Amino acid sequence: MSTHGFRVVITGKGGVGKTTITSLLSHLFAARGYSVLAVDEDPQMNLPYAIGVSPEDAESIVPLSKNLDYIEEKTGARPDSGYGLMLSLNPDVSDVVERFGMKGPDRVNILVMGTVVKAATGCLCPENTLLDAVMRHINLREGEIILMDTQAGVEHFGRALAKGFNQAVLVADPTYNAVQVVKHAAELARELEIPDIHLVVNRVRSPGDISRVDRLLADYDGYFSGKFYIPYDEMMLLYDPDVRPMLEEQSEFVDGVRELLISLEMHGLMRT
Numbered sequence: 001m002s003t004h005g006f007r008v009v010i011t012g013k014g015g016v017g018k019t020t021i022t023s024l025l026s027h028l029f030a031a032r033g034y035s036v037l038a039v040d041e042d043p044q045m046n047l048p049y050a051i052g053v054s055p056e057d058a059e060s061i062v063p064l065s066k067n068l069d070y071i072e073e074k075t076g077a078r079p080d081s082g083y084g085l086m087l088s089l090n091p092d093v094s095d096v097v098e099r100f101g102m103k104g105p106d107r108v109n110i111l112v113m114g115t116v117v118k119a120a121t122g123c124l125c126p127e128n129t130l131l132d133a134v135m136r137h138i139n140l141r142e143g144e145i146i147l148m149d150t151q152a153g154v155e156h157f158g159r160a161l162a163k164g165f166n167q168a169v170l171v172a173d174p175t176y177n178a179v180q181v182v183k184h185a186a187e188l189a190r191e192l193e194i195p196d197i198h199l200v201v202n203r204v205r206s207p208g209d210i211s212r213v214d215r216l217l218a219d220y221d222g223y224f225s226g227k228f229y230i231p232y233d234e235m236m237l238l239y240d241p242d243v244r245p246m247l248e249e250q251s252e253f254v255d256g257v258r259e260l261l262i263s264l265e266m267h268g269l270m271r272t
Helices: 018-031 047-051 055-059 068-075 096-100 126-138 176-191 207-216 218-223 244-248 252-270
Strands: 006-012 036-040 109-112 145-149 167-172 196-204 226-231
Touching (some): 006 018, 006 252, 018 036, 018 167, 018 244, 018 252, 068 126, 176 196, 176 207, 176 218, 207 218, 207 226, 226 252
Parallel strands (some): 006 145, 036 145, 167 196
8 A cells, every 4th residue: 555645525416425425435445554534524514423423522523614713823813803914824734633633433534624615716714714724734644545525516626625636526316417516526627637537426226327327428428537336225324324334234335435445546546
């Protein structure tokens, strides 16, 4: 296994299974001996629950975007305080994982960002300056895999956020709207020069679902390093939100995520 790390951003329409897939990948990579940092950029903050953090501990998490003292310490300005030209645009956030990361089951490290939807829009507010700096810092960390579970849609693919990630996983289900989001995300990922873009079609129930998605994405074949069609599995509802019991069961869904992991690992090691 390489000592270098690689970074993966996971995105797609809301409700297609991004958080479940991110959580399973976190545990599967950890089981292979990797140091895993799972970053929750979704304002719903469901990733800690899915990884297996207890409800009590998960509910105690204050996302970075709401850690007002830390934001002021690092940027020199407190959110909504009438800041002016004294805002530090390049704060030192090398301590962020140690101070605010949470250890989850299987040694998976979790960092909850809070919303960064405005990070690429030119906003110089302190919280977004901090979150931008955090993303740049963890993009440079070596020796680990970073998996970032994003909010629904494609807004987070601004240059201030996604640049530096070398793989993207675009998750859809076999619906028209979900595939349209994937199309937009694929175009932006290519624009950001993310070299490896993986398509995951979740909740496949029939060969017709596969045919439908292939038809809708006929003009996008050249965008994807790999395509993964993962069958619907009722275990996702049975074990929601904690995904860990799924790893102990015979599941075509988990097998599909394992195939995705192998592809991510192969492409990640090729790029290091």
